[in-house]
Amino acid sequence: MSAVLNPPRRLRVNIRTIGFVTAVLASAPVCAQEPVTVFAAASLKNALDEVGALFRKEGKGAVRFSYASSMTLARQLEQGAPAQAFCAADEESMDYAVSWNAIQPETRFNLLGNSLVVIAPATSTLNKLDLTASAITAALKGGRLAMGEVNSVPAGKYAKAALEKLGAWSAVQPRAAYSENVRAAMTFVSRGEAPLGIVYATDAAADPKVKIVATLPESSHPPIVYPCAAGIKSTAGGVRFLEDLRKPSARGIFEKHGFTFLQ
DSSP states (O other), rough: HHHHHSOHHHHHHHHHHHHHHHHHHTOOOGGGSOOEEEEEGGGGHHHHHHHHHHHHHTTTTOOEEEEEEEHHHHHHHTTTOOOOOEESHHHHHHHHHHHTTTTTGGGGGGEEEEEEEEEEEEEEOOOOOOSSSHHHHHHHOOOOOOEEOTTTTTHHHHHHHHHTTOHHHHHHHGEEEEEESSHHHHHHTTSSSSSSSEEEEEHHHHHEEEEEEEEEEEEGGOOOOEHHHETTOOOHHHHHHHHHHTTTHHHHHHHTTOOOOOO
């Protein structure tokens, strides 16, 4: 009887140890859980990297970013990629994710705005470009106009719409060099491989090796809007990260990088 009521000393120690470990695990902070995975447009990289660093610094957990063209990311979500949050550079890509039940539509909100600019290498003698077919063609000097792919990259879609509105697309199209995302287009110009490129103003501001030679009128293309939403497999950490994107601390970071804050 006594053996049942009084387990051996070794067993008693193990029971205490198990109880201690259970208590520690139960009290572990949320940030010790799996990192929050965020899919985001390539043009958001510099700003979101800072927001993610602040999120970690505040003890809210690690953030793992996957940057690419918005539609590329939307299609990955369609295929079941486990992202907790998605921030696109256009509404079409977010609409696509919604249509495939890849995000939670009730969590969707428009976070940022941007503008579209024409850039040249910082070493170029060109300082101001008239937005006419003849002026753009002359400035290219037989070279290429770097821009995002017009069927899948938001910046490319905006650029094509603007050039069509300005009556320059038919002349410029044969000289276009398409890239998989807007940052890749900027790299072509930054390296001097293309005399001109069309990117977001925020991208141009992030690279000292390029300069802005023209700003495309807002009236020449659809509004540039960055919607965000929680993924269909979002966690509490993902929801918390989206909430933090709308806070004053994040606003300061986005505005520092040249975005228009829409919240």
